[in-house]
Amino acid sequence: MEEELLKIKNDASTLIFEAEDTDELNKIKLSFLGKKGILTFAIKNLSKIPIERRPEIGKLANEIKNTLEILVEDKEKALNIQKETKIEKKHIDVTLPGIKPQLGHLHLVTQAIEEITAIFEKIGFERVRYPEAEWDWYGFTALNFPENHPARDEWETFFIDRKPHPKYGPMILTPHTSSGQIREMERRKPPIRMLNIAKCYRRQSDVSHTPMFHQMEGLVVNKNISINHLKGTLDYFARSYYGEERKARIRPYHFQFTEPSFEVDISCGVCKGKGCKLCKEGWLELGGAGMVHPNVLKNGGFDPKEYTGFAFGWGIERVLMMKEGIEIDDLRTLYSTNLDFLEQF
Numbered sequence: 087m088e089e090e091l092l093k094i095k096n097d098a099s100t101l102i103f104e105a106e107d108t109d110e111l112n113k114i115k116l117s118f119l120g121k122k123g124i125l126t127f128a129i130k131n132l133s134k135i136p137i138e139r140r141p142e143i144g145k146l147a148n149e150i151k152n153t154l155e156i157l158v159e160d161k162e163k164a165l166n167i168q169k170e171t172k173i174e175k176k177h178i179d180v181t182l183p184g185i186k187p188q189l190g191h192l193h194l195v196t197q198a199i200e201e202i203t204a205i206f207e208k209i210g211f212e213r214v215r216y217p218e219a220e221w222d223w224y225g226f227t228a229l230n231f232p233e234n235h236p237a238r239d240e241w242e243t244f245f246i247d248r249k250p251h252p253k254y255g256p257m258i259l260t261p262h263t264s265s266g267q268i269r270e271m272e273r274r275k276p277p278i279r280m281l282n283i284a285k286c287y288r289r290q291s292d293v294s295h296t297p298m299f300h301q302m303e304g305l306v307v308n309k310n311i312s313i314n315h316l317k318g319t320l321d322y323f324a325r326s327y328y329g330e331e332r333k334a335r336i337r338p339y340h341f342q343f344t345e346p347s348f349e350v351d352i353s354c355g356v357c358k359g360k361g362c363k364l365c366k367e368g369w370l371e372l373g374g375a376g377m378v379h380p381n382v383l384k385n386g387g388f389d390p391k392e393y394t395g396f397a398f399g400w401g402i403e404r405v406l407m408m409k410e411g412i413e414i415d416d417l418r419t420l421y422s423t424n425l426d427f428l429e430q431f
């Protein structure tokens with residue numbers, strides 16, 4: 087019985103699909119779904135199958151009936167549209183104004199990525215991308231996170247269900263672009279000027295967090311790199327991206343993979359650093375930065391006595407919101423299909 091029903095479904099779907107006009111479609115509809123139709127007959131015969139199989143087969147028969155009805159309805163619409171356009175073609179009025187096709191545009195996060203990349207490329211940074219499915223080694227261990235250290239929890243990581251690598255440990259969805267630091271050091275010799283912009287994933291979803299977001303990571307490694315180079319780069323970015331009059335400042339902070347570590351602030355564009363409702367004390371918080379930890383340089387294959395470096399890592403969504411001067415009520419809107427919101431940018 088099951089096979090018979092599936093054959094009816096296949097036969098009917100093919101015929102509906104191939105119908106060339108509504109008359110033909112109606113005939114097909116009648117021959118399968120009409121009072122004396124093949125499917126109607128099969129459904130009536132359900133009483134002949136053993137009682138214990140009846141609910142299952144009955145459910146299948148109903149699903150097939152619904153599917154065929156939907157297929158007929160869709161085909162009817164398609165045939166009608168075809169008919170109308172044929173008529174229109176016959177009576178084309180060349181004096182009527184044309185219908186302007188709707189123009190799309192890049193998503194605002196993509197726009198921001200392109201702009202930020204251009205800014206850093208001007209001062210010699212190279213845009214790279216590293217795997218989103220990453221080994222624990224690159225995401226944590228090589229970045230100076232001790233095994234079982236609670237700091238790992240802060241990153242709320244997604245673990246991939248597969249056998250851990252004997253050397254690199256479990257596979258994860260990268261929770262930050264800092265995983266690119268070690269990969270870049272393995273790939274090339276100094277001078278390194280890396281800009282890694284990529285998707286990151288964390289087990290977080292609320293008004294200011296999305297499970298997938300973007301980070302931009304800068305890494306510079308060479309001989310004699312100091313905090314001055316970091317500060318100069320931050321000021322250059324603040325001026326280029328936010329506006330000539332904007333400045334950056336650094337405050338002490340803690341990250342496992344940088345020493346010393348900083349939080350980076352950008353002077354507020356609304357009150358010009360005086361303090362207002364948007365910023366409170368004249369500064370807006372951008373994200374983290376610091377001098378590359380000697381252990382990280384070692385794990386990347388460099389001698390920390392010979393080389394030093396700086397790194398910074400910020401959320402693109404945050405960087406972008408600060409530029410637009412917008413506080414998005416719910417960050418998740420960025421990745422929704424809410425066109426009313428997205429079309430504004």
Ligand code: FA5
Pocket residue numbers: 261262263264288290294295296297298299300301303341344372373374375376397398399400401402403404417
């Ligand atoms: C880091 O991820 C560090 N790797 C940054 C870093 C790099 C420090 C290099 C020093 C040197 P943190 O967890 O604070 O740090 O994340 C950085 C930024 O990513 C945050 O300020 C925020 O803007 C963004 N971010 C983090 N989680 C989410 C999320 N779930 N949704 C949206 N943005 C997020």
